[in-house]
Amino acid sequence: MSGVQSSELLRMEDVFTWFPIKGGILGRTQAYVKAVDGVTLSVRRGETLGIVGESGCGKTTLARTVVRLAEPIKGRLLFDGTDILKLKGGRLKPFRRKMQMVFQDPYASLDPRQNVRSALTEPMHIHGIVSGKNEADKRAAELIRIVGLNPDHLSRFPHEFSGGQRQRIAVARALAVNPEFLVLDEPTSSLDVSVQAQILNLLRDLQKELGLTYLFISHNLAVVRQMCSRTGVMYLGRVVEIGPTESLFERPRHPYTEALLSSVPLPDPTKRRLLAPLEGDVPSPITIPSGCRFRTRCGYATDKCAEVFPPATEVAPDQFAECLYDIDFAKKTKRELPVSSVQ
Amino acid sequence: MDGSTQDILTVKKLQVNFHTFAGQVKALDGVDLSVKRGEVLGLVGESGSGKSVTALSIEGLLPQNAEVVGGQIILNGKDLLTEKQGEIRTARLREMAMVFQDPLTYLNPVLTVGSQILEILETDRRVFTPVVVAARLEDLNKAAREGTLTEKETREKASLEALLAEQTLGRREFKRLAKAYAVAILGRVRLPEPERMFKMYPFELSGGMRQRTMIAMALVRRPALLIADEITTALDVTVQAQILKLLRELKDQIDASILLITHDLAVVAEICDRVAVMYAGNIVEVAEVGELFKNPLHPYTQGLLAAIPRPDAVRGELTSIKGSVPNLIYPPSGCRFHPRCPSAFEKCPLSKPPLVEARAGHYVECFLYGG
Numbered sequence: 001m002s003g004v005q006s007s008e009l010l011r012m013e014d015v016f017t018w019f020p021i022k023g024g025i026l027g028r029t030q031a032y033v034k035a036v037d038g039v040t041l042s043v044r045r046g047e048t049l050g051i052v053g054e055s056g057c058g059k060t061t062l063a064r065t066v067v068r069l070a071e072p073i074k075g076r077l078l079f080d081g082t083d084i085l086k087l088k089g090g091r092l093k094p095f096r097r098k099m100q101m102v103f104q105d106p107y108a109s110l111d112p113r114q115n116v117r118s119a120l121t122e123p124m125h126i127h128g129i130v131s132g133k134n135e136a137d138k139r140a141a142e143l144i145r146i147v148g149l150n151p152d153h154l155s156r157f158p159h160e161f162s163g164g165q166r167q168r169i170a171v172a173r174a175l176a177v178n179p180e181f182l183v184l185d186e187p188t189s190s191l192d193v194s195v196q197a198q199i200l201n202l203l204r205d206l207q208k209e210l211g212l213t214y215l216f217i218s219h220n221l222a223v224v225r226q227m228c229s230r231t232g233v234m235y236l237g238r239v240v241e242i243g244p245t246e247s248l249f250e251r252p253r254h255p256y257t258e259a260l261l262s263s264v265p266l267p268d269p270t271k272r273r274l275l276a277p278l279e280g281d282v283p284s285p286i287t288i289p290s291g292c293r294f295r296t297r298c299g300y301a302t303d304k305c306a307e308v309f310p311p312a313t314e315v316a317p318d319q320f321a322e323c324l325y326d327i328d329f330a331k332k333t334k335r336e337l338p339v340s341s342v343q
Numbered sequence: 344m345d346g347s348t349q350d351i352l353t354v355k356k357l358q359v360n361f362h363t364f365a366g367q368v369k370a371l372d373g374v375d376l377s378v379k380r381g382e383v384l385g386l387v388g389e390s391g392s393g394k395s396v397t398a399l400s401i402e403g404l405l406p407q408n409a410e411v412v413g414g415q416i417i418l419n420g421k422d423l424l425t426e427k428q429g430e431i432r433t434a435r436l437r438e439m440a441m442v443f444q445d446p447l448t449y450l451n452p453v454l455t456v457g458s459q460i461l462e463i464l465e466t467d468r469r470v471f472t473p474v475v476v477a478a479r480l481e482d483l484n485k486a487a488r489e490g491t492l493t494e495k496e497t498r499e500k501a502s503l504e505a506l507l508a509e510q511t512l513g514r515r516e517f518k519r520l521a522k523a524y525a526v527a528i529l530g531r532v533r534l535p536e537p538e539r540m541f542k543m544y545p546f547e548l549s550g551g552m553r554q555r556t557m558i559a560m561a562l563v564r565r566p567a568l569l570i571a572d573e574i575t576t577a578l579d580v581t582v583q584a585q586i587l588k589l590l591r592e593l594k595d596q597i598d599a600s601i602l603l604i605t606h607d608l609a610v611v612a613e614i615c616d617r618v619a620v621m622y623a624g625n626i627v628e629v630a631e632v633g634e635l636f637k638n639p640l641h642p643y644t645q646g647l648l649a650a651i652p653r654p655d656a657v658r659g660e661l662t663s664i665k666g667s668v669p670n671l672i673y674p675p676s677g678c679r680f681h682p683r684c685p686s687a688f689e690k691c692p693l694s695k696p697p698l699v700e701a702r703a704g705h706y707v708e709c710f711l712y713g714g
Contacts, residue, residue: 054579073676192389192606197650197663204660218580222609226661249654263584264654265609267712269632270654272613274586281549 009181010043015075016063027320034285035061037237050212050228056282058237063185063217067101097127098173104186106166111156116169117154117231123176143172166194184216198255200227226247235258236285236293243319253315254323256294300330351568352378357414359396366672370396372624374696379570383601385611389619391668398572402441428600440561446553450545456556457541460525460563472512474565475520476503532559534587551582555681572604579685587614608651610637620644623669625681630705640707642684
C-alpha cells in the first residue's frame with residue numbers, strides 16, 4: 001500500500017496483537033492466540049472504515065489495539081503521524097482524548113451506579129476540557145440533546161433506559177471530550193432493527209456535524225454497506241481484503257470476501273439463494289494454516305497456497321487483496337466452484 | 344383463521360401473563376396462529392414482542408411465574424391446555440420437537456452426543472420402538488432392493504417385520520437399533536463421521552456442529568412440528584447459511600412443519616413459506632412470505648421492512664420507527680402500536696383492532712383496513 005499521506009488520521013503498520021497461553025508447572029508461555037496477526041491499514045480523515053469478519057477473526061482485538069486497550073507485541077500505530085505505541089502516561093493522555101470508543105453492549109459499558117450526568121462529566125474533568133462544574137453540566141446538557149435525549153435524563157441511572165437510549169448515552173460519553181476519532185465496536189449488534197436504524201442515523205449525522213472519523217467494527221455486512229466508505233475484511237487475524245465499500249461488495253476479489261457476501265441472506269423472498277459456500281468452521285487462531293490462511297476452506301486453493309504467503313496486491317483502484325490468484329482466473333481454471341448452485 | 348384439519352398446530356386467543364415484583368407483565372394479548380402441515384411458518388418480531396413466550400407456551404416450558412390466562416393451543420387435534428397431563432406429554436413427545444438458540448445451554452456437557460440421543464429414545468420405548476424398527480427396516484429394504492442383503496440380514500428383516508406387528512422389542516435389541524438409528528440421524532444433519540460424533544462431548548464441537556447436534560436430537564423423534572427458536576442467531580453468517588440450507592433440505596425429507604422464530608427478516612425471506620409478525624404480544628400481520636415483503640400492510644411491518652439495512656444496495660437515510668418497544672406491565676391501550684405509529688388516528692387508543700383478512704390470505708390487525 002502507498003506511503004503515508006497527509007489525509008491519514010490513523011495508520012497501523014504490521015501490528016501483531018498476540019495473547020500468550022500459559023500453562024505447565026512453571027507457567028511458561030506454551031503458545032499464542034494470534035488475534036491480530038500483521039495488520040497494515042490506514043483510516044483517512046473524515047471517512048468511516050468498516051471492519052467485517054466472523055467471530056474470532058480478531059476484529060474486536062483490532063479495535064482495542066487501536067485505542068490501546070490491548071497491547072500489541074509488535075508494530076507501529078501512527079495517530080496523526082505520532083507513533084502512539086511508544087508513548088505512555090502523561091504523553092499518551094492527549095491521544096486518549098482524541099480517540100474514544102463505543103462498545104457493543106451498553107448494559108455492560110455504563111456503570112450502573114453512576115448517573116448520566118456524572119458519566120458524561122467525569123471524562124471532561126479528567127481531560128481538563130472544562131473549567132468548572134457549571135461548565136461541565138452545561139456541556140453535558142448539550143451533549144445529551146445532541147444524541148437525541150433530553151436534559152431531564154441527566155439525573156437518571158442506566159437501568160432506567162432502554163438499550164437504544166443507553167447506546168445514545170454511550171455515544172454522548174464518547175463525544176464528551178471532543179474526540180476526532182471514534183472506534184465503534186459493534187455499536188448496534190445488541191439492538192433491535194427499528195432501534196438500530198435510529199442509532200446508525202445518529203452516528204451518520206454526528207459524523208457530518210462534527211467532522212468525525214470512524215472505525216466501524218461489525219459482523220453485519222448489511223450495516224457496513226450502509227455506513228462505511230471503505231471496508232476491510234478480516235480472516236484469522238489479517239485483513240485479507242480492503243477497498244472502497246461499493247467495489248468490494250459489487251466485485252469482491254478475495255475468495256473469502258466472495259464467500260462471506262454470498263452467505264448473507266437477503267431480506268427479499270424473490271432473491272432466495274440458499275448458498276452455503278463455506279464448509280466447516282474457522283481454524284483456531286493458535287495454529288494458523290501455513291501460506292494463505294484461508295486455503296483450508298478456499299474452493300480455489302492450489303498446492304502453492306500452502307507454501308507461499310500471499311502479499312497484498314492492488315486488484316482494483318484502491319482495493320487490495322491477499323490472494324495469489326486473480327479471482328476471475330481462478331474461476332476459469334477451477335472446474336469445481338466453491339459456490340454451489342442455486343436450488 | 345379457521346382451525347381447519349390441515350393445520351398441525353392452532354393457537355387461539357392465547358393470553359399469557361407473568362407475575363413479577365414490578366407488576367403483571369401482559370406478555371401475550373390474544374395470539375392467533377396456525378401452522379399448516381408441511382409449511383415453514385416464520386414468527387418474527389423484535390425482542391420483547393412475545394415470540395419466544397408463544398413458543399414456550401406451545402412447548403409447555405413457561406416458567407413458574409407465568410400464567411396462561413386464556414386461549415387454546417391445539418396440537419394435531421389435542422388441546423394442550425386442557426387434556427390430561429399424560430396425554431399432553433405423549434402428544435408433545437410424539438408430535439413436536441424444538442431447537443433453541445444456544446446449543447451449549449441445552450446440551451449436557453458431561454454426556455456424549457450419542458448418549459443424549461439415546462436418552463431421548465429411551466424415555467419411552469413403546470413410542471419409539473416402531474420408529475427405530477422402521478428406520479432399520481428402511482435400510483434393510485434398501486439393501487434388499489439393491490440385492491446386497493446377507494443371509495443374516497434377511498433373517499433380521501423377517502424378525503423385525505414380525506416385531507413391527509407386535510410392537511415389542513427386547514431392551515438390548517432396542518438399544519442396538521436405537522444406536523444405529525442415532526448414527527444415521529447424525530449423518531443426516533451432515534455431521535462429518537457420524538460414528539465418531541456419536542462418541543464426542545459437546546465441548547469438542549464447534550458452534551455450527553452443536554446446532555446440528557441439536558437438530559439431530561429434535562429429528563430422532565420424527566416430529567410433525569419442529570419449533571426452531573432463533574437457531575441461527577448465535578452463529579456466524581457462513582455457518583448460518585449452512586444451517587438454513589440444512590433445514591430446507593430436511594424439511595423436504597422429513598415431511599415436518601417448521602415454526603421458525605427469528606428476529607431476522609432476511610432469514611424469514613430465505614426459507615419461510617408464510618410469516619406472522621408479532622409486536623408487543625400480538626400477531627399484527629400474517630401473510631405468504633412473497634406477499635408480506637411486497638405488500639406489507641401493518642404500519643409496524645412497513646416500518647420494520649424499511650429499517651433493515653440491505654447488503655445488496657445502499658440506501659440514503661435509514662428509516663426508523665420512533666420510540667421503543669413498550670413496557671408490557673403498562674401496555675398502551677387499544678392497539679399496542681399506536682404510540683409509535685405514524686398513521687394512528689382517534690380510534691386506535693380506544694380498542695384493540697381485530698385481525699381482518701385485508702387481501703386473500705393476508706391478515707392484518709389494524710383499523711386502517713377495517714374492523
